[in-house]
Amino acid sequence: MKHRVRPAALMLVVGALLTGCVSTPADTRRPAPDSDRPFWQAEFDGAAGARPSAAYWNTEIGNRDEQGWGNNELQYYTDDAANAAQDGSGHLVITAKRAPEEAELPCYTEDFCPFTSARLTTAQKVSLRRGRVEVRAKMPTGKGLLPAIWMLGDNGEQWPRQGEIDISEVVGNEPRTVYGTAHGPTYYNENGIGDSTTLPADADQAFHTYAVEKEPHRITWSVDGKRYFTLTPDKLPAPRDWVFEQDMHLLLNVAVGGDWPGSPDNSTRFPAAMTIDYVRFYGTGHS
Template sequence: MNRRTRLALALALGGLLCGCASAPDTRPSPVTEEPFWQAEFDGAADTRPSEESWNTEVGNRDAEGWGNNELQYYTDDVANSALDGAGHLSISARPAPTDSGLPCYTQEFCTWTSARLTTEGKVALTHGRAEIRAKLPTGTGLLPAIWMLGDNGVEWPGQGEIDICEVVGGEPRTVYGTAHGPTYFNENGIGGSTTLPADASQAFHTYAVDKQPRRVTWSVDGKPYFTLTPSELPAPRDWVFEQDMHLLLNVAVGGDWPGPPDASTPSPATMTVDYVRFYGTGRK
């Protein structure tokens, strides 16, 4: 996922397309049922979330900087991802110890550690609502993300990707939502953005996508700001979202879009997740 020019792209598309979200047929469906799967993150502090639902990915160099020349080495250490004992999951990016020797793609050693949790192979949404209440870290060089990848077994970008929300570096109040597919990926990803009343790190917000047949709508705190349908795609309009898609939560540091961290970057930089809920149909 190369996000080098996502900023300019999302600003342009947000201004062009977000108005469609106010039309009656593009509003998110109201949530009237119980979630078919949820993670509430109850448990003792410094314990891991349930392995029945969550995987923890590790590394950097072999993953080619996670596709974006990122500086963090993802670990399975509780210092980087654990329950906080108060009903939350914490995902924290921290400077790596100087003698850690963690191999990095863009330099000899990674200077930060962080975590990347996924539900791949365990939980997926087919149609319905993915809803995540979270507080996201902000600061130079940070890129926290809540997103989904397709389970169709195809190599990315044919796999399909829905970025539920991203908050980049020096734009602490801007939330980006983007879709990637076979003919619209990297700088050609299609998305929109919305502005929060304060920095994303100051309060919890509910980030969601409503994934319905041939329509995906992004919202924050129940307010839609962008809708994508096949008509918005470039020819041949490769719509790859009628499939199971699993969830990913991570805090990236550095890389193509946010740029490098500096002395002002908070440490630890923590994503605090209150809950994850899937409504509709899917797999668990």
């Protein structure tokens, strides 16, 4: 699994759609190419405490060998149900918690990781080539938290040539802002290309549908069916190296600390949970 580095700042593209655009027929969600029914979905209707299906989900573990997951993050990812499990009410819950002092979890720092969390991926199991991915979720907020719904390419390249689409990132101390970003060979980290939109209330107060439409040479981000940014090759810096015409798998995680959100403080509430209602892939891909 390749590492990714979260941007310290986003490069907003001139001419992107304004945040909170008026809902018109052009802004409303439409079925993805090929089908208006998902070719794969995860509804999380298992028993309380059940892990997500290993047929579709991988659980990544650790911190030290991953060098803070490329971002100087402070959480140790586990395969413990305390960090990722279904709640018995149709949801998957990914929870960041303070680690017990006696846990001594290996960290990229000289000290032990002070937090645990989970990072789930569909790599080598489910991918989207063309169409739409929707994730209905409630995101945690608070200083030092960075919940993310994102995709990585399956082209076998090292990041950033691998390609990355951040469907939704919520920096904890910006609780009403949703960031959507693309990263590629010459536009990554703080030069990632994207935009943001504003929620009507903090992201932890209600479920929202975070989505990306992945069409030929076009990617469109939306929240609750309202589009706020479209990326096409002409918006890339020279040499306009577009790497998104490929299968891409999904990742769900809650990071703690790191370059972008900074470290938690006494105001940050733990446990901090990202609650996922469903994941749905429309169009074409692999499952």
